[in-house]
Amino acid sequence: MSHFGRSGPPDIRDTYSLLVLNITFRTSADDLFPLFDRYGKVVDVFIPRDRRTGDSRGFAFVRYKHAEEAQKAIERLDGKVVDGREIMVQFAKYGPNAESIDRGRISFSETKSPRRSRHRDGYYRKGGSRSRSRSRSRSHSPSRSPSRRGRGASYQGKLHDHGRSYRSRSRSLSRSRSRSPMRKRSRSGSQERPRRRSYERKESPDVKRDSGSPKGRSPSLARSPSPAKAGTASPVHKGSSRGGRSPSPVQRTRRSHSRSLEPHSRSRSPHSEN
DNA sequence: GTTGAGCGTT
Numbered sequence: 507m508s509h510f511g512r513s514g515p516p517d518i519r520d521t522y523s524l525l526v527l528n529i530t531f532r533t534s535a536d537d538l539f540p541l542f543d544r545y546g547k548v549v550d551v552f553i554p555r556d557r558r559t560g561d562s563r564g565f566a567f568v569r570y571k572h573a574e575e576a577q578k579a580i581e582r583l584d585g586k587v588v589d590g591r592e593i594m595v596q597f598a599k600y601g602p603n604a605e606s607i608d609r610g611r612i613s614f615s616e617t618k619s620p621r622r623s624r625h626r627d628g629y630y631r632k633g634g635s636r637s638r639s640r641s642r643s644r645s646h647s648p649s650r651s652p653s654r655r656g657r658g659a660s661y662q663g664k665l666h667d668h669g670r671s672y673r674s675r676s677r678s679l680s681r682s683r684s685r686s687p688m689r690k691r692s693r694s695g696s697q698e699r700p701r702r703r704s705y706e707r708k709e710s711p712d713v714k715r716d717s718g719s720p721k722g723r724s725p726s727l728a729r730s731p732s733p734a735k736a737g738t739a740s741p742v743h744k745g746s747s748r749g750g751r752s753p754s755p756v757q758r759t760r761r762s763h764s765r766s767l768e769p770h771s772r773s774r775s776p777h778s779e780n
Numbered sequence: 781g782t783t784g785a786g787c788g789t790t
Binding site: 553601 | 789790
């Protein structure tokens with residue numbers, strides 16, 4: 507999706523990609539194009555969007571034809587407030603096809619010396635290997651904002667190979683912080699609970715029968731963790747089950763069957779019910 | 781109507 511309406515990247519043989527971060531979710535390529543085009547020839551403007559929702563992810567890619575123009579745009583637009591948000595402009599490091607990138611320049615097999623250094627740093631990736639969470643809502647300290655602006659000064663009036671250390675810190679920081687919560691969450695075992703329940707409903711037909719008389723069964727086994735809530739939902743569920751015409755339980759049972767991943771391991775554990 | 785770490789499409 508390019509601003510020019512073409513499919514895919516137009517020509518990335520010798521273009522310089524700029525990464526624009528911290529843009530508003532409502533900002534589109536059309537809004538960024540005139541802004542960046544003032545400082546040079548913009549070849550393409552692309553804003554990655556979510557596959558599911560289709561909303562902008564909050565960053566965009568601007569391709570310049572000349573490095574000097576791209577550099578100028580960075581100095582001029584980095585930290586600029588756009589649409590009420592302070593955007594951050596910097597050279598893109600990861601190519602669209604995992605191509606080699608020199609401070610924003612995309613080259614296929616022309617450069618080779620600087621490329622080695624990046625491999626050592628671990629910048630290179632085959633694409634799709636980077637684990638990134640799509641969760642937009644996450645607690646974080648806003649104190650990292652000012653630090654970003656600080657590194658911008660390194661680029662001023664310099665087009666040499668300066669400006670790589672800033673990424674190391676940022677990368678390490680985000681890495682350790684992003685992985686820690688994710689792993690812990692996965693270990694919590696929030697997935698086991700719904701799985702086990704699905705099996706219980708599937709393997710135990712008596713559950714459906716009990717639905718007609720939940721009192722005979724253990725009220726604690728109700729799906730509602732809150733007793734107060736269970737009481738409210740109880741009459742509703744009871745009425746539906748008694749009618750015997752409610753397709754709801756049937757559909758849920760069938761779905762659970764398809765979702766069951768390891769029914770055997772669960773079936774062998776009688777303690778699961780207690 | 782919202783959110784806010786981060787690196788990309790036919």
